[in-house]
Amino acid sequence: MTATRKAGSPSPVRQRAGEDVARRLAAHPAVKRANIDTAQIYSYRDFLSAAQCAALVRLIDANRRPSTLLSENPDTQFRTSESCDMDRWSPDVRPTDEAIAELLGIDPSNGETMQGQRYAPGQQFRAHHDYFHEGESYYEKVIEAGGQRTWTAMIYLNEVEEGGATWFPQAGIRMAPRRGMLLAWNNMNPDGSPNLATLHEGMPVVRGTKYIITKWFRERSWLRA
Numbered sequence: 001m002t003a004t005r006k007a008g009s010p011s012p013v014r015q016r017a018g019e020d021v022a023r024r025l026a027a028h029p030a031v032k033r034a035n036i037d038t039a040q041i042y043s044y045r046d047f048l049s050a051a052q053c054a055a056l057v058r059l060i061d062a063n064r065r066p067s068t069l070l071s072e073n074p075d076t077q078f079r080t081s082e083s084c085d086m087d088r089w090s091p092d093v094r095p096t097d098e099a100i101a102e103l104l105g106i107d108p109s110n111g112e113t114m115q116g117q118r119y120a121p122g123q124q125f126r127a128h129h130d131y132f133h134e135g136e137s138y139y140e141k142v143i144e145a146g147g148q149r150t151w152t153a154m155i156y157l158n159e160v161e162e163g164g165a166t167w168f169p170q171a172g173i174r175m176a177p178r179r180g181m182l183l184a185w186n187n188m189n190p191d192g193s194p195n196l197a198t199l200h201e202g203m204p205v206v207r208g209t210k211y212i213i214t215k216w217f218r219e220r221s222w223l224r225a
């Protein structure tokens with residue numbers, strides 16, 4: 001694989017989304033950019049308080065079901081966690097949901113439903129891209145509502161005794177879960193085409209349980225009027 005290989009088409013709208021959000025994050029005193037230039041990856045250490053994290057963990061425990069994948073995958077071990085949708089209008093969810101959109105400066109309606117994820121020991125989410133792959137059978141359908149995914153935001157809700165790091169093998173970044181820490185990255189290149197270097201995985205939990213929330217943003221409004 002060469003660095004010039006393209007994973008999809010460029011887009012002025014997604015180029016703008018990359019620039020606008022990056023400018024906003026760069027101006028935020030609590031946000032740090034990872035020291036790499038192949039991808040835009042940012043962290044914010046204490047984005048949520050311990051109490052906010054605990055409340056979201058309780059919601060995940062109450063609503064979890066096996067996680068799913070968009071494309072059929074013969075590897076049954078690809079994503080073995082449990083997930084739940086977090087109702088954006090619920091008073092327990094709305095402040096966090098809106099705070100993420102506000103931090104990134106993205107219209108909340110571009111955000112998909114926030115998901116909670118829970119990984120028990122041995123559970124993982126193998127290396128994948130969050131963007132939609134052009135040419136996949138699901139592509140036309142998912143693009144209809146909101147278009148391509150641009151930014152991902154993720155928040156760790158607890159500390160994990162061992163394992164469960166988020167690893168970007170191509171970018172060379174590995175983040176250990178830390179309660180309250182938010183990670184955000186642009187899934188696109190500067191020209192708005194999908195960025196192969198955003199490949200990432202949720203490594204297997206070894207000891208403890210890992211709780212996170214994940215929020216994916218689209219290039220247009222995802223909510224239907």
Ligand SMILES: O=C(O)CCC(=O)C(=O)O
Nearest residue numbers: 125130165166201202214
């Ligand atoms: O569990 C992780 O650290 C990564 C989760 C992830 O990649 C996702 O939910 O898209």
Ligand SMILES: [Fe+2]
Nearest residue numbers: 128129130200
């Ligand atoms: Fe992901």
